[in-house]
Each structure stands twice: as structure tokens, then as C-alpha cells.
Amino acid sequence: MTLIKSISGIRGTIGGREGEALTPLDVVKFSAAYGVWALSKSDRKKIILGRDARVSGAWVSSLVSATLVALGIEVIDAGLATTPTVEMAVKYENAAGGIILTASHNPGNWNALKLLNANGEFISAEEGQYILDLAESGQIEFAKVSQQGSYATNFTFLQRHIADILAHPLVDKAAIEAKNFSIVVDGVNSVGGVAVPALLSALGVKRIEKLYCEPTGVFQHNPEPLPENLTHICQTLEKGNFHLGIVVDPDVDRLALICEDGTPFGEEYTLVAVADYVLSKKGTGNTVSNLSSTRALSDITQKYGGQYFSSAVGEVNVVKAMKANNAIIGGEGNGGIIVPELHYGRDALIGIALFLSHLANFKGSANMLRNKYPNYYISKNKIELTPHINTDSILRSIKERYKNQPINDIDGVRIDFGKEWVHLRRSNTEPIIRIYSESESEATANHLAQKIISDIREIIK
DSSP: OOEEEETTEEEEEBSSOBTTBBOHHHHHHHHHHHHHHHHHHOSOOEEEEEEOSOTTHHHHHHHHHHHHHHTTOEEEEEEEOOHHHHHHHHHHTTOSEEEEEOOTTSOTTEEEEEEEOTTSSBOOHHHHHHHHHHHHHTOOOOOOGGGOOEEEEOOOHHHHHHHHHHTSTTOOHHHHHHHTOEEEEEOTTSTHHHHHHHHHHHTTOOEEEEESOSOOSOOSSOSSOOGGGOHHHHHHHHHSOOSEEEEEOTTSOOEEEEOTTSOBOOHHHHHHHHHHHHHHHHSOOEEEEETTSOTHHHHHHHHTTOOEEEEOSSHHHHHHHHHHTTEEEEEETTTEEEOTTTOSSBOHHHHHHHHHHHHHHSSSOHHHHHHTSOOOEEEEEEEEOOTTOOHHHHHHHHHHHTTTSOEEOSSSEEEEETTEEEEEEEOSSSSEEEEEEEESSHHHHHHHHHHHHHHHHHHHO
8 A cells, every 4th residue: 555745745545554545534634734724825715626537536525625614615626627627727716726636647546635726736845845744743723613614516617628728829729620630539437538528529529439438437448648558549540530549647637649540649749749839839939848758849949949948857847947937838748738828737638729730730640740750769667666775875876877977866867878868766656766768769768778777776786
């Protein structure tokens, strides 16, 4: 059983002992700490609550809402809702914050509390640490009966979110509708199965083939939208007469695309393609992605005369760098797209609308569009952590071994070898060390990753 407390929120497996997994007691404790923090930061007493479709979501949501009401908070429950929709709803309702109950790409036996501030953005590391400390302090005071809060539902936020996407000046609904696209959607039996078809219909797409779009929370495949988990949709496109496949993770903040011939567009290139479209329309502009993302975004940005900046992994870090560098688009190489004109959050829905606008105006297929971009290959690997493994010691040892190479240590250790790089860091969401490497050659990228993995195993021994 696993319970992870980080700036990404509180995440854990369901079932087990308090403090060792995400149990009802943990849910209440951390919800209460967040509620106290939110009340201390704002004179508003409203919190937006939403969840993905995982099986544990209903009871976790009940505990969170009851706890917040007991603190004197007005809870607006969006029910089944995407993470970006809840982020938008915080702004719509002028709320003090929001909680999304989702463990993102983690399997169905996980759940989590993702925590938002009054801007509808993820809380900072400092704020997260305050909440963690408060949760463990035992010093939380609840409201008297006369001052308790209230509970209400509002299931209209998705429609408003979609309307705002259609109103974005770079979303070309007329071009999308004229193309008469046929699209396959894999909603991994979560909220994307509802939200993505609704968006496509609003954009004028008439032929939508749905795979796993019933929000039962029973994931039919590993929910992380990586090529090895997407064989069914790839086979459907390969055999059918479709223009594009669209895959989202359970809370719809990551977007993966499949070309018309059943080949993955590449999650790293979702952001690259959308940035290309935005930069072409804007003329130029700055971009941001994290240290584990492809250098293709830097190449595209420089082509338009803009500046590219990198950040530590994590949406809150990307957003901070985007604001500091006035970036017009940014995100993470896992298919997360952030369009600040809409909001500062990873949003697969605006990503879909902008990508389809790009494809509709491009004289060619999705596969042809992919082939116009620099071709890098990222090898993504991981090492499972056990209690006796000292991650900090491993990172220090790797840094020492490669001290003669350019090193960036703002988030783990990234080592550059000319146009190639390796980045290793402890995950904020799983008990693993991630090892990513990139090269123009698949064999070289894999070799670089395996060399670092071999180094780590030698250090552990």
C-alpha cells in the first residue's frame, strides 16, 4: 500500500492502514487541512469539487464535501468533471479554491486529492507543505453548527468550458467542420468519454467512434496514454477509415493523438504541434516545457524567433516559468498543453480544439503533419523504489560521475551530451525514479537510459 504526500497533492492506493494508504481517515485529515488553508487565504468560503470516474470516487467525494461543510465552507460539487473544467469553474464561481479527486494516469486502485488555489491553479510547494504540516498537527478546529457550510451541485461547468474554448480566437470551428473529420476517441472509461465527444460535437465533428467512453471507472487498459497501452485504438484506425485518434487520461489533462494509419503521433509532439500552430498565428512568442520534454519544442520556438525556457517537472513549475517569461504556450512532454489565454492549467480539451484547427488548415494528413517536425526519440524508463533506497544519494552519485558534462539539477539531475540528454528524478506521483533520455537515434536514446540504469544499480549495490 502506498501514500504519497507532495506538492501535487495527496495520492495513494485504496485500502489499508491509515497513514500507509489513502484511507477515509487520510481523506478527512487532508481535506480539513486544505479547507483551513483556503479559508485563511481568502474571504471567500466557496470550494469547487470534482472527480474523475474511478470506482472509489463517490465515497471519497462524500468525505471531502462533508469535511469542508463542517469547516463552514460552501461546497459546489461539479460531479464527474475534468481537471481543467474544475480549474475553470474556480474562476467562474470566484471560489477560494478547488479539489479534484483523481490520480491522473495511475491505475484504478489509486485516488488522490489535487488542490487548487483561488486562481484555479495548483498550489505552490510552500502552500502544499503548510497543508501537510497542518494535517499532521491535530490543531484543526471545525465550525459550530450555526456556522456550518452548505452543499450544492452544478453540472453545467463543462458546457461553459467548451463555450470558452470555441470562443478562443485561434480555434477555427469553420475549418474543422468543413473538413468533415472522422475521429476515434478513447476515453479510458472516465470523464474524457463524456467531455471529448461533447467538445468534438460542438466543433462540428459528426462522425465520432467511441472506445471505452462509458464513465464506469473500470479502466479497460493501463490509463497512462503511452503507445504500449493504446493498441486497441491504433488497430481501429489502422483498419478503419478515420482521420485521427484521440486519447486522454482519466482526468483529461493529458492528450495523445493517433495518426490515420494507426501510428502514434507521439505524446511528446502533441505540445510541439499545437505550439507550431499558435506560434504561426501569433508570429512569434516564448514557450516553456519541463526538463523531461523533447527539444523539438525549442527548435520550433527558435524557428519563429521566440525563446524557449525549461522548468522543473510539474504543472505548477511550468506555470511559474511561463508567467516569468511571458510564454504564450507551454506544457509538459507527456501531452499536457497550457494555453494561458484560456487558463494556466494543462487542458486536453483546448489542445484538441487547437490541434484540429491546425490539421484542418494543413494540406495533408496527421501523419504528414507529424513528419514535418524534428524527429527525436525519447526513451522513458523507471526504477521501482524500496524503503532502503536513498534517492538523494543516488542522484548525488550520478551527478559526481558525470560532473564533466553540462548538468542541470533544479529537478533531479539532467545531463546533456550535445544534442542528447538524460534526465533522472524521483516521481512526485509514484514510488519510482524516472529515467528519460533523448536522441535523434532510438538506439542511442535507449543506450543512454540503460547506461544510467546500470550506474544506478551499481550505486545501490
